[in-house]
Amino acid sequence: MEQPTKYDEAACEAEIIAKGKTSPRVTPDQIDAIIVTADYFQLRTLTICVITLWNGFTVTGESACASPDNYDAEIGKKLAFAQAREKIWALEGYRLKSLLAHEDESTADPNKAVKSDGAWVSIGIARLLERAKKAGVAEPKRQDLFHAAQALCVAIAKVGE
Template sequence: MNATEEKIEQEIQAKGLNAPRITPNHINNTIKDIEFLRPKCGVLTICVLTLTNGFTVTGESACASPENFDEEIGRNIALENARQKIWAFEGYLLKQRLYEGKH
């Protein structure tokens, strides 16, 4: 969970918003494995997340100048990009479950 997710989660809890929702911990629990790849070009980082159901999600990070490449920053950005995709997928699944429960 990154600092932004943590702050938002604290605000949601403080406001007592407790309807069904996706939480950062839920996102964390969907991730089974994290792998980072760095192609030979030297300015690209790819994060591959394998989810508990076997589905894979990727995130990428690249810099224009090789002199600015930092492996840790690249990994953090690529991981965050991949996590954002999980939020969208899990949000859709929750909305579908809520929809099916009302019909």
């Protein structure tokens, strides 16, 4: 079997859609929607990117080169951001799997979903964003989503008490 030499996120997403895969999954838009900020730190031949997610969690990526002559700050930022963003896929995949497990459990006991840690909120927001996009509704700002998710988590916590 021939292995791809380079991953093309947009082509992969298009193939998933073309094949009619409709089960819950993490999408590139979901990954981008939960990124609130990206901060960069540079030291000689090293660039570090710190991405802050909607819930305050941080993910890091780094880029380095062997020779100071080859160092380019803009290239370093792009590579460090890409590495940090790539780490978010695993985190969101785990979150989605946990959400799906909670949904399976909650069919037997509806309180289990309410008593969960609220991790499903970002997946719910992402699903709403997908529906809004399909309907042609303008996408809200990430910061607005962040505040809405925080308020929803607080409300859920109060219901579960």
